[in-house]
Amino acid sequence: MELIPVLLIVVALFWVYQFNSTNSKGKNSIKQIDDKHWIVDGEYVSFDQNDDLYVMQQEHEDSRIWSEYVFYRLTGDCQKINEEYMNVIYHWNYKEGIKEITQEDIDKNKNKYQHYLKMCKALDENIMVLDEKQFSYKEKTPMCCSFRFNMFMPGIYEIHSPDNAKYRDNMTEKLKQEFKEKYY
Secondary structure (H helix, E strand, O other), X not given: OOHHHHHHHHHHHHHHHHHHHHHOOOOOOEEEOOOOEEXXXXXXXXXXXXXXXXXXXXXXXXXXXXXXXXXXXXXXXXXXXXXXXXXXXXXXXHHHHHHHOOHHHHHHOHHHXXXXXXXXXXXXXXXXXXXXXXXXXXXXXXXXXXXXXXXXXXXXXXXXXXXXXXXXXXXXXXXXXXXXXXXX
16 A cells, blocks of 8 residues: 555656656757857857847837936926926016016027027927016026926946947936937
8 A cells, every 4th residue: 555655656756857858858058159159058149249139228228218318308397497487477576577678688688588499399388488578587587496406317227238338428418418409
C-alpha cells in the first residue's frame, strides 16, 4: 500500500524531468552577429543604442516631454491672461484711469500688445482679451499681480539613445526656444 504513492511520486518526477529536458533543447545558445548584436536563445539582442528600437523609444520620450511642456505653458498663460483681464477691469481706479489713456500711450505699447494678441490667438480658448486702451492702462498703472510660482517639472527624462536625445542638455532652454518658434 505504501509503495503506490511513492511509485506515483517517482513517476511524476521522472515525467517532469523528461518534459524540462525536451523543452530546453536549443537553450543556452549564444551567437554573435557583430560587436553589438547577438542572438541569445533564438532571440535577437542588441547593445547598440542607435538601433531603431532605441531611437523610437527616445523619440517617444522627447514627444512626451514636449507635450507636457506645451500643456504647462498654455495652461499657465491662459490663467495669466485671464487674471490680467480681471485685474484691469476690477481695478479700483479703472473708470477714471481709462479716460486718461492717450494715443501716445497706445502707440508706445503697440509691440507688446501685438505679442499679447499673438498669445491670445495661440491659446484658442475662451479667454478674456484686453483691447488696446485697456492693455495700455495695464502697462501704465501698477496693478496687483498674482505671485504664482509655476515651475515646469517633467518628471524623469529617460535616455534610451544618448546620440538622439533631444533634451539631454539644457532641457528647459531648448523647450522654451521650440515653444517660442512654434507658438509665440
